[in-house]
Amino acid sequence: MNELRDLYQEMILEHSRSPRNRRVIDEDAGDVHHADGHNPLCGDEVTVYVRLEGGTVADVSFEGSGCAISTASASILTETLRGKSREEAEEVFRRFHGLVTGTSEASEEMGKLLVFGGVSEFPARVKCATLAWHTFRAAIEEQPADGPVTTE
Amino acid sequence: MTLERFDVEAIRREFPVLHQEVHGKPLVYLDSAASCQKPQSVIDAIGRFYAHDYANIHRGLHSLSERATHQFEAVREKVRGFINASDVHEIVFVRGATEGINLVARSWGSRYLGPGDEVLISAMEHHANIVPWQMICQERGARVRVIPMNDRGELELDRLAELVNDRTRLIGLVHVSNALGTVNDVRKVIEHAHGRGIPVLLDAAQSVPHSRVDVQELGCDFLVFSGHKTYGPTGCGVLYGRQILLEAMPPFQGGGDMIRSVSFEETTYNKSPWRFEAGTPDIAGFIGLGAAIDWIERVGIEAIGAHEADLLDHALSRLDEVPGMRKIGEARQRAGAISFTLDGIHPHDLGTILDREGIAVRVGHHCAQPIMRHFGVQATARASFAAYNTRADVDALIDGIHVVREFFGA
Numbered sequence: 001m002n003e004l005r006d007l008y009q010e011m012i013l014e015h016s017r018s019p020r021n022r023r024v025i026d027e028d029a030g031d032v033h034h035a036d037g038h039n040p041l042c043g044d045e046v047t048v049y050v051r052l053e054g055g056t057v058a059d060v061s062f063e064g065s066g067c068a069i070s071t072a073s074a075s076i077l078t079e080t081l082r083g084k085s086r087e088e089a090e091e092v093f094r095r096f097h098g099l100v101t102g103t104s105e106a107s108e109e110m111g112k113l114l115v116f117g118g119v120s121e122f123p124a125r126v127k128c129a130t131l132a133w134h135t136f137r138a139a140i141e142e143q144p145a146d147g148p149v150t151t152e
Numbered sequence: 153m154t155l156e157r158f159d160v161e162a163i164r165r166e167f168p169v170l171h172q173e174v175h176g177k178p179l180v181y182l183d184s185a186a187s188c189q190k191p192q193s194v195i196d197a198i199g200r201f202y203a204h205d206y207a208n209i210h211r212g213l214h215s216l217s218e219r220a221t222h223q224f225e226a227v228r229e230k231v232r233g234f235i236n237a238s239d240v241h242e243i244v245f246v247r248g249a250t251e252g253i254n255l256v257a258r259s260w261g262s263r264y265l266g267p268g269d270e271v272l273i274s275a276m277e278h279h280a281n282i283v284p285w286q287m288i289c290q291e292r293g294a295r296v297r298v299i300p301m302n303d304r305g306e307l308e309l310d311r312l313a314e315l316v317n318d319r320t321r322l323i324g325l326v327h328v329s330n331a332l333g334t335v336n337d338v339r340k341v342i343e344h345a346h347g348r349g350i351p352v353l354l355d356a357a358q359s360v361p362h363s364r365v366d367v368q369e370l371g372c373d374f375l376v377f378s379g380h381k382t383y384g385p386t387g388c389g390v391l392y393g394r395q396i397l398l399e400a401m402p403p404f405q406g407g408g409d410m411i412r413s414v415s416f417e418e419t420t421y422n423k424s425p426w427r428f429e430a431g432t433p434d435i436a437g438f439i440g441l442g443a444a445i446d447w448i449e450r451v452g453i454e455a456i457g458a459h460e461a462d463l464l465d466h467a468l469s470r471l472d473e474v475p476g477m478r479k480i481g482e483a484r485q486r487a488g489a490i491s492f493t494l495d496g497i498h499p500h501d502l503g504t505i506l507d508r509e510g511i512a513v514r515v516g517h518h519c520a521q522p523i524m525r526h527f528g529v530q531a532t533a534r535a536s537f538a539a540y541n542t543r544a545d546v547d548a549l550i551d552g553i554h555v556v557r558e559f560f561g562a
Contacts, residue, residue: 004508004559008501013560042500043517043530065530067498068560128500 006118016068021061021078025049036148037135048135074132166191177510180548185536197443227442236366244391244425249357250280252376252391257284259401267293270319274299276329279519305332305481327359331518332481333489384444388437398424405430456539460488467546488537499531509552
């Protein structure tokens with residue numbers, strides 16, 4: 001059960017039960033972007049909303065429901081990326097992706113995101129962890145995507 | 153020949169894959185509706201064929217080719233007997249049920265579907281019996297209509313009379329639902345359709361491995377099933393089509409084996425079923441399918457069905473003990489696949505933790521997203537049974553579900 005406890009760390013379970021920033025950001029609130037994400041494997045769908053202020057993430061939220069991993073990941077994403085510039089957000093995404101795919105080392109500065117370190121032992125669950133992140137990236141793209149982002 | 157008594161322990165000994173530990177726990181395989189495990193006799197038949205008799209078929213004059221052709225065509229006869237088709241020419245070898253439906257949609261559809269025509273399917277089809285019809289209908293200006301289902305997961309067949317009309321060209325229907333376990337009253341549909349001269353295609357991927365399917369008794373016009381869900385290998389499947397229909401259908405794919413003669417000016421086609429079998433098939437796969445049918449006939453399909461019905465009863469009553477359990481699909485006529493959700497626990501999380509307990513179930517939308525939408529869920533967990541499952545497997549699943557609930561504090 002130890003690997004399972006590594007995957008479902010207490011903070012992940014807590015965020016999945018009480019996700020932060022699960023709400024819509026009103027289109028009229030300023031420079032608001034959103035994108036839909038879809039995991040065709042399990043049917044999970046998420047919408048990520050981002051309000052930018054001068055190239056900085058002033059507010060970020062999500063809607064949708066999914067498994068514990070994807071819900072906690074979306075919730076912790078909103079906490080982590082608020083206040084980051086586009087470039088900083090991209091760097092956080094890169095490190096998070098490296099962590100959950102096991103392709104790069106964890107570093108202390110990743111903070112809360114380190115709770116997702118166990119995901120790399122469960123290849124079938126990597127897409128659950130990254131769905132909201134891919135969707136966030138699509139939301140802030142200069143050229144919006146045609147359809148929903150998928151994890152495939 | 154049927155065994156005197158259904159001895160599940162003896163059957164389990166024939167399936168080498170079952171005898172292993174997963175994450176330190178004995179494997180409990182409850183995902184046969186996705187794909188079935190193979191008995192040693194099937195595994196051996198494939199190895200023996202490659203080791204002794206392998207060559208390409210229908211081509212060579214040499215001994216190996218003759219042997220391979222003879223064995224391959226003997227499987228066609230075996231399949232004919234297995235589903236009681238009246239003629240061996242009605243058995244078309246395809247890659248699986250999906251390819252069989254695509255073949256009919258493409259070949260039959262391109263000849264018989266025109267603007268304004270309708271293909272009637274049901275609300276509980278696998279994507280394999282939805283998408284091929286959407287594709288050909290879009291091309292031909294025809295449309296797909298749907299027989300609705302109720303909240304038990306049963307088709308509303310009393311609405312057939314209003315759904316079938318002068319533009320209905322074909323009815324495509326799943327015999328047993330992979331996601332709900334519902335056994336559909338296909339005879340009623342076939343009777344209604346034939347009363348109006350409409351052919352019926354049955355997706356029998358989930359019925360052929362579990363019950364006697366007799367195409368003459370059912371009266372269906374087309375039927376498809378997959379080898380890999382029928383104790384056979386991947387890459388082999390069967391399309392049954394009534395000869396009069398197959399003979400009138402244009403080829404599906406072009407290539408070797410499906411022709412009579414080819415010149416740059418004109419090609420004439422082989423007769424069915426070979427007209428529909430372009431290129432070298434998975435020869436060894438079909439040899440394995442033959443061995444799988446021998447295995448099923450030896451154990452007895454009726455005995456397998458009765459054993460699975462017992463497992464289903466046991467599972468349905470034990471699942472009722474679990475708090476927060478919601479069964480998706482509660483049809484009165486059902487077979488050995490059970491979909492369910494647990495309050496507050498996503499099927500993906502359930503699947504991951506059950507896997508750590510050695511228990512293999514399917515989680516997801518089961519290639520049947522319209523069904524998921526009907527029941528207002530994104531995904532379910534599904535346990536499905538085959539001849540080699542035991543009541544102890546069901547009990548392990550229930551124990552596993554309790555572990556999951558404890559883990560999530562539900």
